[in-house]
Amino acid sequence: MNKIPVILDGDPGHDDAIAWVFAKASPLLDILAVVSVSGNQTIEKTTINARRICALLGIDAPIARGAVRPMTADPFTAGNWHGESGLDGPAMPEPDQELSLLPAVDLMAEVIRESAEPVIIISTGPQTNVGELLTAHPEVKDKIRLISIMGGGITHGNWVPGAEFNILEDPEAAWIEFHSGIPIHMCGLDVTEKAIIRPDDFPRIRAVGNQVADIVAGWLEFFYKYPMAIGYEGAPVHDPCAVLSITHPEIFRIERYYVDIELEGEYTRGATVADFKGVLGKEPNAACSVEIDRDRYVDLLIEALHYYDGREVPIG
């Protein structure tokens, strides 16, 4: 069976990093490119993190630096969740490959054009790179099979009551994406806040006993502290849902809605508004994951980590 060609687009970020752990370990996916975006931290920090994660996991696809800031909005970062580096916690290997000379949108367009099969973009940060790609290279649209995102929430937000961090960071880019006609799979907070990894799962992760598992456990030991302090039962590990929606759709409950992006609104800018009752009479543009089998999620993480048995890279 042919593997599904994918582009990983994210702002790592602990949960972006764990999403990429799943993606590299999956026998179903072929990673064509990795692109960074500003979000959890500045573009300098998310880009170095992306390069270090690729070195750790053995992802040998080209890596490009993405958008420095949202398309029109003012940027903000999430150091409270991800720390000063954007990926605080265990020491990481140094990058083992140079950045692509192309900006992210041009690398994305190039690999999509050259791919024999339509490509899935897995986007786990602000949607800026996707918005800019569709604006600068509209001709590649027909070769994008699906955009699988972590973003939004059809019932609630996190950064503000009505909006989730990734969409709030760049609502204009998300608007372009949701109006593009490209199928969207949306993992919003509805599902990702149920994708909790709890401190009592950490010993199982460490017991896998390889270097990647140790680092993932270290990331989680850092990443769970802030959400626990504000009332979560552990770490909501959001971003892997955007990968698992492709590789393991059976662990989710998925509902199809027409979803639009609020660009105005004192309290609602960046909201993903789902037409639950179909009052607009529009065809659904998004398949929304709303429930997850959490225990299976943790089992799948353990399975994915065993892919890295025997892989060891120098740290520091």
Ligand code: BDR
């Ligand atoms: C999203 O925001 C980021 O902090 C996480 O990496 C995730 O993509 C959750 O709102």
Ligand code: CA
């Ligand atoms: Ca992210």
